[in-house]
Amino acid sequence: MACITNCKIVAHQEVAPDHRRIVLDAPDIAADARPGQFCMIEVREGSSPFLRRPMSIERIFDDGISILYKAMGEGTRMMASIPTGAYINVQGPLGNIFPIESDTVRSILVAGGIGIAPLIGLAEAIIARGARAPEVILAARTECLLLCEKELSQMGCAVTLATDDGSAGFKGFAADALRLLDPDSKTLVYTCGPNVMMRAVYDVCAAADTRCYASLEAVMACGDGVCMGCVVETNAENEFAKMARVCREGPVFDARVIRWNAFD
Ligand SMILES: Cc1cc2nc3c(=O)[nH]c(=O)nc-3n(C[C@H](O)[C@H](O)[C@H](O)COP(=O)(O)OP(=O)(O)OC[C@H]3O[C@@H](n4cnc5c(N)ncnc54)[C@H](O)[C@@H]3O)c2cc1C
Ligand code: FES
Structure with missing residues (x-):
């Protein structure tokens, strides 16, 4: 069951050029999280950037989780500047396993x-x-x-x-x-x-x-199955299963199901 919670950043370090690991005090998320799931992170309070950013859960501890990320655009660069000790709002765990x-x-x-x-x-x-x-x-x-x-x-x-x-x-x-x-x-x-x-x-x-x-990755808006912004094409014959939401049916898929040439 996903929750939305303010999490204290207990560590935040560079691990490679433009790549960082953030460790969050998040016992409620950790209690339910399983490998493969992700979180939606509000990198800054307010409306800019408007959308949360999806991030995989890297490791699950008793009292929190870690996230490994690449600072590539507006949101992740903002995230990179948040100091240890600050709080960020996190929704998770989301998706399948x-x-x-x-x-x-x-x-x-x-x-x-x-x-x-x-x-x-x-x-x-x-x-x-x-x-x-x-x-x-x-x-x-x-x-x-x-x-x-x-x-x-x-x-x-x-x-x-x-x-x-x-x-x-x-x-x-x-x-x-x-x-x-x-x-x-x-x-x-x-x-x-x-x-x-x-x-x-x-x-x-x-x-x-x-x-x-x-x-799989997709650009996500809600992260929770509502907006249909993250759909990918599958090989399913059935009309209803033809499009799958990365945030809900995924992010983990049996690779046979994905219509890979739709990404061309
Ligand atoms: C389920 C899931 C798990 C993810 N896990 C991780 C993770 O563990 N670590 C990590 O570094 N990144 C992860 N990503 C990708 C991450 O969400 C994007 O890199 C991030 O949202 C970019 O935000 P930005 O504001 O920095 O970039 P923006 O300024 O929004 O965009 C910068 C560039 O990144 C591209 N981009 C934006 N969103 C995505 C996306 N979702 N996937 C691919 N390219 C994108 C844009 O097209 C643009 O070219 C994950 C994505 C999904 C869907
Ligand atoms: S991001 Fe909204 S349905 Fe997947």
């Missing part, structure tokens, strides 16, 4: 840049279930934008790095790195990042008969 199957033999998390945000809590949850630590592909344009390698390695995840410019790890794209890990029908892949990356990841999975869950 990553399915975790206890009999999964192997899981691979594929993140593009800031797309690692929702996958950190997922990795923790998979390990907490007693399953084998997931393998993780961290992909980014260049080395300094590879996020959370240390945290994931400390959790016991085998991390493969991939950069477009070859400045760290494998030189190439996330989907190419995934192909090299040779997923099969017993593997479960979870992915989050730019649509073009997730589509390529899905293509590798489809060819290998590997199930794949993708966490």
